[in-house]
Amino acid sequence: MKAKILTILNLCLCLLMIQQVHSQTDEVGYYKAPLSNDTSRYRARNSDFLYHVSTGGNFGLQVGSYTYIECSPHAAYHFNKWVSVGLNFSYSYLRYNLQSNHIVGGGTFAEFYFLKYLALHAEYLLLNYDNIYAINPKDPRRIYSHNLLLGGGYYQKINESYAVYFLALYPISNRPQQPFLSFPVFKVGFTFWPKYL
Known part of the structure; x- marks a missing residue:
């Protein structure tokens, strides 16, 4: 229990430190209102489906005895x-002590962004x-294995097209007799908006 509390406190401290460093070097470009009264280009851009779509994902690798x-x-x-x-x-490959396992799956997720960099995440x-x-x-x-994951994370937009993220999720519905996911699940990855490239 102490290890979980210390892990959560360390993550919060890291997020606060990252926020402090970023607030000193914030060079993100913000949208500026058009100079003329013609807003048709802006309205067309906002209604375009591809401007609202992002893709990305994460990759994990550990090599050794395990x-x-x-x-x-994701999209x-x-x-x-x-x-x-x-x-x-999701696709994962595990190998330990001459045993291997291929894990495949998929799901849906919803994210709610607040305070410019933070997000709440729910995933099945x-x-x-x-x-x-x-x-x-x-x-x-x-x-x-049916898993409901709840948690939050930190998103950092690099420019208009790219962002990196860090999520900490807790599986709240995994069956205890088959504990597949560790507690918590950490995800680090990237997201990009193809229409802005």
Whole structure:
């Protein structure tokens, strides 16, 4: 319990330090109102579907006696600057002590942005993996794990097209007899808006 509390306190401290450093060097370009009264170009840009779509994902790699490889792309639609919803796909490969496991899955997520850099994140993730708990030969070889993840994170926009993010999520619905996801789940990745490239 103490380790969890210390981990959360360290993450909060890191986020505050990152915010302090960024507030000293904020060079993000902001939208400026058009000089003329003709706003048709701005309205057309705001109504264009692709201006509201972002893609990205995260990649994980650990090699050694315990091998872990993960690739998780996602796509999101931003209704406005405060709310987005999206779909994600996940593939992971694990290898430990001559046993390996391929984990595939996908899900949906919603994000709510506030305070310019922070976000609340809710995600439903369905995973399919080898049943390492099987004792009886009649047990299924692969099983499904339904996971509801809740948490928050920090988003840093690099420019109009790119952003990086850090999320800490807690799986609140994983079955205790099959604990697949660690507590908490950390995600570090990138997002980009293809229409702005």
